[in-house]
Amino acid sequence: MYIIKIEYANRLGRLPKYIFAAIEELKEQKKKEGMDLISLGIGDPDLPTPxxxxxxxxxxxxxxxxxxxxxxxxxxxxxxxxxxxxxxxxxxxxxxxxxxxxxxxxxxxxxxxxxxxxxxxxxxxxxxxxxxxxxxxxxxxxxxxxxxxxxxxxxxxxxxxxxxxxxxxxxxxxxxxxxxxxxxxxxxxxxxxxxxxxxxxxxxxxxxxxxxxxxxxxxxxxxxxxxxxxxxxxxxxxxxxxxxxxxxxxxxxxxxxxxxxxxxxxxxxxxxxxxxxxxxxxxxxxNEYTSQKKPEIVAETMRIYEKRRDVLVNGLNKMGWKTEKPKATFYIWTQIPEGEENSMEFTKKLINVGVIITPGIGFGRYGERFVRFALTKSVERINEALERIEKIIN
Ligand SMILES: Cc1ncc(COP(=O)(O)O)c(C=O)c1O
Structure with missing residues (x-):
């Protein structure tokens, strides 16, 4: 314990708990239990810098x-x-x-x-x-x-x-x-x-x-x-x-x-x-840009994400989870299946089978009833994630 009494500025009290921190805690717990986790949570590219x-x-x-x-x-x-x-x-x-x-x-x-x-x-x-x-x-x-x-x-x-x-x-x-x-x-x-x-x-x-x-x-x-x-x-x-x-x-x-x-x-x-x-x-x-068209170092990345997007979205639709393909970003934003309580509880269910996504509520109250997948894992891992998700959905 510190002797000094710490008083944070009032403005810090206005901040919500950073949602990714809550997810991190859950993830750590599952990791400790030895679970293999497939993280489609935070939007951090898994591909290397060119x-x-x-x-x-x-x-x-x-x-x-x-x-x-x-x-x-x-x-x-x-x-x-x-x-x-x-x-x-x-x-x-x-x-x-x-x-x-x-x-x-x-x-x-x-x-x-x-x-x-x-x-x-x-x-x-x-x-x-x-x-x-x-x-x-x-x-x-x-x-x-x-x-x-x-x-x-x-x-x-x-x-x-x-x-x-x-x-x-x-x-x-x-x-x-x-x-x-x-x-x-x-x-x-x-x-x-x-x-x-x-x-x-x-x-x-x-x-x-x-x-x-x-x-x-x-x-x-x-x-x-x-x-x-x-x-x-x-x-x-x-x-x-x-x-x-x-x-x-x-x-x-x-x-x-x-x-x-x-x-x-x-x-x-x-x-x-x-x-x-x-x-x-x-x-x-x-300097790789010579026109508004993506240079190969970027186009290459996008071909990978496109493949992942198609595998994930087609897979979700196939199991009856209606999801649309975005025209941009490496995120899939989709409504949680009917009957699910809310985005946080649904996310927890997925973490329990080793799939990490982000609950829509983490992006604000109007994000409730949605979840976000980030396409930051290989097609093989996305396919594995789909198998696990199917067990929850059906
Ligand atoms: C909408 C949006 N703005 C800004 C950022 C910040 O990115 P960076 O600080 O890495 O440039 C992100 C990162 O995920 C983002 O999604």
Whole structure:
């Protein structure tokens, strides 16, 4: 026991228990019991970072000039590569000095941007179900108020902005939008983005477009950037999913220079940026893009996920669990079978047979009655998981 009496700040009391932590506890217990677990829970790619990036990293890390403090806004060379990528990928012209900045992964950018714009009590429009950082790490830790926008299946998991009270919209400072979407796998029509931009102009709020799954698309579908329709807002993306680099913590924000300046002010007081050698290695990956079409290092990954998606979704449907194939992301979002109590209890049942998924409630209250599978295991393991699931369902 400590002698000092520890009192956490009130804002910590507003945070929910991180759902993945609860799942971790259960998982640990099963592991201790010696159970073979198939984890389709957390969205962390099991595939390796492409060789071109790793080889460049090894070269860059050896150079003494890459071993010092970086700048929190990112190296000029890195920002130029991001601007160039945006030009090739989306046809957008960005000034690398002011309209691009480095973030330590999308999560850091999503959370810290709120510190630049949210005063205590300010409203932030958050999709629900959604990436929990919008509501918690960003809004609540800035003493802001999340306003939950339900993502309903009948609306293709798009928030119904017209249905939100005008007085709420007037008070909103910022909205988080994320398509291709985690956890629902939904994509966004271009007209919807235009409509959202019109609302943002009418009510004067900032759109933070969180786009880490921009490259995780299937077939001919190409995900848009919000910056293709307006440079008034910002978009956050990262190397995490694009190049299987979750552990490298390297991403970027692009768009409105004034918004980015706010984030830079915050970050310059908090972090000293991301390793220069990582930024330089990532440039190699980005330079593989010669058109908006995915380069082979990304296309290869997506062929693997597509196969897994098809095996899992076909398998679930075959056992009578109606599930749709997403056009993007490596997530399968599906309603729990009829008669099941709720998403958490159903998830526990699956953990008891060694299959780990994420209960929809972990993404917010409007995620209840859904669960999310992440396609982060091989086809063989997915087939094994299906066999185990069938025992529960039938
Ligand atoms: C919607 C969404 N935004 C942001 C992130 C953050 O990714 P990273 O910080 O690794 O770039 C994730 C990661 O899963 C995500 O799903």
């Amino acid at each position: 060789n071109v990036i790793i080889e460049e990293l090894i070269k860059q890390v050896k150079l003494p000039e890459n071993q010092n403090y970086p700048s929190s806004m990112g190296e000029q060379e890195f920002r130029e590569a991001i601007a160039k990528w945006n030009k090739i990928r989306y046809g957008i012209n960005l000034n690398p000095s002011t309209e691009v900045s480095h973030v330590l992964g999308g999560k850091e950018g999503v959370a810290n941007i709120a510190r630049a714009f949210i005063n205590p009590g300010d409203l932030v429009l958050c999709p629900n179900p959604g990436y929990p950082v919008y509501e918690n790490g960003a809004t609540k830790l800035c003493d802001g108020e999340p306003y939950l926008m339900p993502l309903k299946k009948e609306n293709n998991f798009l928030p119904e902005i017209e249905a939100i009270d005008k007085e709420v919209l007037k008070k909103a400072k910022l909205i988080y939008l994320n398509y291709p979407n985690n956890p629902t796998g939904a994509i966004v029509p271009r007209d919807y983005l235009k409509k959202m931009i019109d609302f943002a102009e009418d009510y004067n709020f900032i759109i933070v477009y969180d786009n880490p799954y921009s490259e995780f698309t299937y077939g001919n579908y190409i995900a848009p950037s919000i910056l293709q329709f307006s440079l008034d807002h910002v978009e956050i993306n990262s190397a995490s999913k694009m190049f299987n680099m979750t552990g490298f913590r390297c991403g970027w924000i692009a768009g409105n220079a004034e918004i980015i300046e706010g984030l830079r002010k915050v970050k310059s007081q908090i972090d000293s940026g991301g390793s220069i050698f990582i930024q330089k290695a990532l440039i190699k990956g980005l």
